[in-house]
Amino acid sequence: MLKGISPLIPPELLKILAEMGHGDEIVLGDANFPAATMGKRVVRCDGLGVAEILDAVLALLPLDTFVEAPVALMAVVPGKETVEPPIWKDIQVIVEKHEPGTKIEWNERFAYYDRAKQAFAVVQTGETALYANVILKKGVIGK
Numbered sequence: 001m002l003k004g005i006s007p008l009i010p011p012e013l014l015k016i017l018a019e020m021g022h023g024d025e026i027v028l029g030d031a032n033f034p035a036a037t038m039g040k041r042v043v044r045c046d047g048l049g050v051a052e053i054l055d056a057v058l059a060l061l062p063l064d065t066f067v068e069a070p071v072a073l074m075a076v077v078p079g080k081e082t083v084e085p086p087i088w089k090d091i092q093v094i095v096e097k098h099e100p101g102t103k104i105e106w107n108e109r110f111a112y113y114d115r116a117k118q119a120f121a122v123v124q125t126g127e128t129a130l131y132a133n134v135i136l137k138k139g140v141i142g143k
Contacts, residue, residue: 005060006055006056006059008045008048008052008053008056009053009056009057009060010043010045012043013043013045013057013121013123014060016041016043016120016121017057017060017061019120020061020120020121020138021138022064022138022139022140023064023137023138024119024120024137024138025115025118025119025120025135025136025137025138026057026061026119026120026121026122026123026135026136026138027039027116027119027121027122027123027133027134027135028050028053028054028057028123028125028133028134028135028136029050029116029122029123029124029125029127029133030050030125030127030128030129030130030131030132030133031046031124031125031126031127031128032130033116033122033124033133034113035122035123035124036124038113038116038117038119038122039116039119039121039122040119040120040121041120041121041122042121042122042123042124043121043122043123043124044123044124045123045124045125045126046124046125046126047126048125048126048127049125049126049127049129049132050087050091050125050127050129050132050133050134051087051090051091051094051127053123053125054091054094054095054134055094055097055098057123057136058094058095058097058098058099058136059098061136061138062099062138062139062140062141063095063098063099063102063136063137063138063139064137064138064139064140065139065140066139067137068103068105069102069103069104069105070099070102070103070136070137070139071091071095071102071103071104071105071134071135071136071137072104072105072106072107072112072115072134072135073088073091073104073105073106073107073131073133073134073135074106074107074109074112074131074133075106075107075108075109075112075131076131077109081130081131085129085130085131085132086129087127087129087130087131087132088131091104091132091134092104107135112133112135115135116133116135119135120138
């Protein structure tokens with residue numbers, strides 16, 4: 001245990017966050033996300049939801065301010081959902097809490113998967129909400 005670091009973040013994830021550089025991306029995937037297929041490095045957080053992990057990660061990880069939208073969600077497959085997934089509101093609230101004014105973009109499913117394959121790491125959560133996948137682009141810490 002360390003002071004000021006959420007106990008929800010396992011040591012392996014803490015190491016990955018520290019190793020990431022400016023512009024590197026990390027995926028927070030729901031329980032259905034094909035993490036082992038997509039990820040070069042995969043950290044499992046099976047008992048936790050995406051919102052919990054997102055809140056803990058954003059307490060440590062700066063988001064990239066040099067891009068228009070440093071946060072990306074997987075867009076709903078056309079014709080499959082009639083309403084916005086409720087988890088999106090939770091994600092937006094958490095992002096706003098840590099990085100006010102941050103824009104979020106939505107990527108089509110297969111474009112999202114292509115992007116996820118290039119990510120520095122993937123965190124596999126136990127989240128059961130649909131479309132609860134988040135890509136975060138790391139920024140810098142300035143003076």
